[in-house]
Amino acid sequence: xxxxxxxxxxxxxxxxFLGDMLVEAANWRAGGVRPRHEVLTxxxxxxxxxxxxxxxxxxxxxxxxxxxxxxxxxxRVLPQNAPGFGFxxxxxxxxxxxxxxxxxxxxxxRTLLRGVVELAGSQGHSRISLSVExxxxxxxxxxxxxxxxxxQGSARDTMVxxxx
Numbered sequence: 001x002x003x004x005x006x007x008x009x010x011x012x013x014x015x016x017f018l019g020d021m022l023v024e025a026a027n028w029r030a031g032g033v034r035p036r037h038e039v040l041t042x043x044x045x046x047x048x049x050x051x052x053x054x055x056x057x058x059x060x061x062x063x064x065x066x067x068x069x070x071x072x073x074x075x076r077v078l079p080q081n082a083p084g085f086g087f088x089x090x091x092x093x094x095x096x097x098x099x100x101x102x103x104x105x106x107x108x109x110r111t112l113l114r115g116v117v118e119l120a121g122s123q124g125h126s127r128i129s130l131s132v133e134x135x136x137x138x139x140x141x142x143x144x145x146x147x148x149x150x151x152q153g154s155a156r157d158t159m160v161x162x163x164x
Contacts, residue, residue, distance in 0.1 A: 003107055007115055010059035010074050015052045017061065021072040021098025022048055028136055047084055048076060048096045056093070058123060060115045062108045071099035073112035075120055075128060085131030086158045088150060093120055095130040097138075109138065113145055121163030129160045 010018065019040055026039045039045050052074075059074025075093035078084045084094045095116060099109045120128045130147065132139045133156045142159050151158035 005062045005064050005070055005103070005106075005108055005111075007060045007062055007111065009119075010053070010061050010072060012053040014059075014061055014069070014072070015049065017069045018052060018059070018072055018074060018096075019049055021100075022096060024098035024100065025096060028133075028138070044085070047078060047082060048094075058093075058116075058119055060112055060119065062099070062103070062112055064103065070103040071097075071108045071112055073097040073109075073116040075116060075125075085156060086129040088127070088129045088158060088160055091125070092127050092129050092160070093125050095120075095128050097130075110141060110145070113141065117145070117161060117163050125163055127160050127162055129158060131156050131158050 019036070022045060023034070023036045023039045026045060027034050040049065054076070056077040057074065059072060061069050062071040064070045073095060075095045077091065077093045078087055080090050086094045097109060097112055099112070117128055130142065132142060139157070145161065147159035147161040149157045150160045
């Protein structure tokens, strides 16, 4: 148990909650208002969840009191012909992370990030990638946790970290 929360492995039954966290990730700005259905049906976001949990998918869920989920970090290995925002290579899983707004700034995101990097390493992945908008405050967390920028778009960066 960490500061009021614990971690567990993500399961196939977590798909709906992962959808909630994908919406949180997409709406990270204060006042983010993209409706859930819009985020989850957009081609750019649905690749991070469609068909969860495939054999190469894995992740962690943070739970608060009474095992209520409060955040999640998961990864997918995406194909070269359908890459995600943070695609860097065929065998490099791409990380997605979301934390319920009431649980932010309490160590949940950092703990999930560290845990999913370790999990990816234990599953044989030597690197893990992500994409983050340049003005997203989480970018500082990723840098502090060893992620480095390997690609730049007009408003977002692709970052990678070794898992070992």
